[in-house]
Amino acid sequence: MYIKTALLSFVLSIGHLAHGQQIPFDHKPLAETEQLTGDMVSSIHRFLDRYVSQVTSSRDKEWAQHHSVDDFHSFVASKRVLLAKQLGVVDKRLEPEMLGYYQATDQQTRVQNKGYRMEAVHWNVLEGLSASGLVIYPKGPVKGRAVLVPDAGMPPEHLAGIVASDLPGFARAQRLASQGWMVVIPLLVDLGQAYAGNATLGLHSSLTHREWIYRQAYMLGRHVIGYELQKIFAAIDWLEQLEQSSNSPIGVAGYGEGGMLALYAAALDPRIATTVISGYFNNRSDLWQEPVYRNVFGLLKDFGDAELAAMCWPRKLVIEHALVDSVTSFGGRGAPGRIGTPDTEKVWAEFVRAKAIVPENQPHLNWVADGQSPLSQPFSDQAISLFANSNKLRKTQAIPTVNEWIDSQQLQQNNVVEMTALVQRVLQLCENARDSFFWDNLKGDYTNQEVAKDSLRTLLWNQIGKLPIPSGPLNTEACILEKNERWTSYVVKLNVWDEVFTWGILVVPNAIKPGEQRPVVVCQHGLEQSPYYLINTNTATRQYDYFKAMPLTLAENGYITFMPANPYVGDHYFRQIQRKANPLGLSMFSFITGQHQRIIEWLKSLQFVNDEKIGFFGLSYGGTTALRVPAIVTDYKLSICVANFNQWVKKCASIDIPFSYMYNSEYEIQDWDFGHTFDTAEKVALIAPRPFMAQRGSFDNVGRDDMVAGEHAKVRRHYMLSGLPEDYVPLTYFVGGHITEEKSALKFIYRFLPLN
Structure with missing residues (x-):
C-alpha cells in the first residue's frame, strides 16, 4: 500500500x-x-x-604484535578473560561430584567387558545445573583422562558403542578406552523441539532446544555454549581430583557442535593438554550464516578459529577435517541457519594462519584429513593416536548385549528443562545486578x-x-x-x-x-x-x-x-x-x-x-x-x-x-x-x-x-x-x-x- x-x-x-x-x-x-x-x-x-x-585485519595486527613467549602468554591470558565473558562462562562451578543412575532407575546403567566398564552418570556443574552422560573406566592403570564431546543430537551411548546407530563416530570412545584412557562423554542439548516451551501454561515455541536456550540466555549474558562449556570444565574438575590418575594428561575431543565446544574449552582452560577438533574448524567470517545459537557478540573482533587454536599453544591441538551432516533450515519460528562440511581450502588456510600466530615454531598443531578431502568419519585412528600419544592402537573388545539402557530421551528432557529453569532463575535475579550497575551510581x-x-x-x-x-x-x-x-x-x-x-x-x-x-x-x-x-x-x-x-x-x-x-x-x-x-x-x-x-x-x-x-x-x-x-x-x-x-x-x-x-x-x-x-x-x-x-x-x-x-x-x-x-x-x-x-x-x- x-x-x-x-x-x-x-x-x-x-x-x-x-x-x-x-x-x-x-x-x-x-x-x-x-x-x-x-x-x-x-x-x-x-x-x-x-x-x-576491517575487523579481521585489525585482529590480525593485534595478534601479530606479541612475539616473545612471555608476552604471548600474558596476552592470551587477558584474551581468556574476555572470551569467557563473551561465552557466558561467568558463574562459579560447584565442587565436582560424579553420581551413577543405578539407584534411581530399573533400566540398565552399567556394562563391562574385560578391558573396561561403562556407567551412566550425572555430575554437579552450577547451582541449579547438572550434566549427564557416560564414564568409561579402563581396567588397569589410567594413562589419560578425556572428555569426548559428541555432536548435538548424538547420544553419548553412540560414541560408547552401547546402542547401535548409523550416526558418524560409532563406538569411537572404545578406541581411547582401549589405550587406557578414562573417558567422560557428556550429553549436549539437541536440535529437537519437544521441550521448548512452557508445558504448564500450554506455550510452545517451535524452536530447536539449542535456540530455545540461546534466546533466553543471550539476553542475560549467558549462552547455551557457555553452559555446555561449564559441563565440560566440571567433568575436568572431577577427572583432575582423581588421585589414581593425578599424573596422567587431560584431553578434550569433539565432533561437530562438540568440536566447537572442544576448541573453546582448549582455548580457555590450560589444564587441557591435548585436543581434537573434528568437523568444525573453519574460517568464521560467515558466522552469521550458521545457526543462531552459535552467535557470540563481538567474537570476531578478537577471535577467529586460528586465534582460538593459537591460544592452546604449546599444548597439542589436532585439527581433523571430517564430514558433518548438512542442516540448512530450522523452520517454525526459528532463525534460518546452515551447517555443512567446512570447505577444505578454507580449513587449511585457517590452520596455516594459526601456525603463523604463535611466537615459536613448536609442533603444537596437527592436521588430519583424507588427502585433500574430509574424512568420512570423525575420531579417526590417526587423530586418536595423536591425541593419546600412541603409535599403535590396541584392538577394542566387544561390549556385552544391552537389553534396555537408560532412557536417553528422558535425560534430554531433563537437560533442556533444567537449563531453562537456571536461565529463568538468572532472569529473576538480574534486576539486583542492574541496581548495582546502574541505579547505585546515580546520586543527588x-x-x-x-x-x-x-x-x-x-x-x-x-x-x-x-x-x-x-x-x-x-x-x-x-x-x-x-x-x-x-x-x-x-x-x-x-x-x-x-x-x-x-x-x-x-x-x-x-x-x-x-x-x-x-x-x-x-x-x-x-x-x-x-x-x-x-x-x-x-x-x-x-x-x-x-x-x-x-x-x-x-x-x-x-x-x-x-x-x-x-x-x-x-x-x-x-x-x-x-x-x-x-x-x-x-x-x-x-x-x-x-x-x-x-x-x-x-x-x-x-x-x-x-x-x-x-x-x-x-x-x-x-x-x-x-x-x-x-x-x-x-x-x-x-x-x-x-x-x-x-x-x-x-x-x-x-x-x-x-x-x-x-x-x-x-x-x-x-x-x-x-x-x-x-x-x-x-x-x-x-x-x-x-x-x-x-x-x-x-x-x-x-x-x-x-x-x-x-x-x-x-x-x-x-x-x-x-x-x-x-x-x-x-x-x-x-x-x-x-x-x-x-x-x-x-x-x-x-x-x-x-x-x-
Missing part, C-alpha cells in the same frame, strides 16, 4: 517541480524514491560485508548525575555497538512530495557512512517567515512500515489507525516534522543485519543511532529549524528507537514511546508470558546481556532530565499493564528523586490497541516544545 502511495506522490512531486517549486535547503535532485528503504537495508549489508574484513539531583550518566551512556552505546560518528558530506538529495496551502512535504536522502544512507519525509509549514525558526518532531514508524504510514490520511486504512496522521496535524499547527525510515523492513533480509553485526560487536541499532546522529546534524543545518527544540516520537519498533536513540543522542529534547514501553528484558527472555519474544519469529530482537545492565527504566533514566512520555493501549497485546506500570514506577521515582516535576514523565493509558493516542501526545509536545 505504501509503495503505491510513494509512487503516486512521486508523480505529484514531478508535477510540482515542473511548475517551478523551490526546495528551501541545499540539495541535489532525488530521482528515485520507490526503492529507498530496500536500497538502504542493502547499503548496510554492504557496509557489514566490508567491515568484517539531575545536575549531580551528569558525569555518571555520561559514563553509563557510553556503556550503553558500546553495548549496542558504537560506530564512528558520521562525517563527510551529507550529499543531501531531495524532491517535493506534496504541496498544499498549509504545508509542503519533501522526500530527503542523506549520506551517513560511505554508501550507507538514511532517508525520510520532511514536512514544513508554509507559513514560516524568513529568519523564523520552528521546533521539529522526528516521528518514527514501526516494524515493516515506512515513513508514508505516518502521513496517511485515509481513515479507512490500517496505516491511518497507527498514527492518525499526527505529523501532518503538527505541521498544520506550525511544527516541522521529519519521518525517517528505519531498516527493520524486509523480514529475514533486515534480520540478517543483526546476524552479521553481532559477531562484529555491533547491532542494527549501531546503524539506527548513526543515522539519527546524521539526521540531527542535517536538521540543525536548516535555517528554519530551532536547534534547541528537536523532539522524538516512535511507535512499536519506533518506540524501541524512542528509548535507545534519545538515551544516547542527547540533542533530542524530549521523547515519546508508544506501544513499546515494557519490561524489555522480561519480554525478551521470559518463558511465562505468551507475548514474549521466546514465542515468535523475531530472532534478531535479543541484545547481549541487557539483563544485567539496561532495561527500559535505565534507558529512560539516561533521557532524564529531558521530558519523557510513555503510552499504553489497554488492548495492546505486546505488553501487560502490570509490567508497564512496574517499569514506569522506577522511571517516575527517578525523575522525582532527581528533582524533576512529575509532569515531565507521564504514562498515558487509553482504551485501544497497538496505536497512538494522539491527543495526549500532542499536548505533551505543545507543553515541552512550544512554538514560542
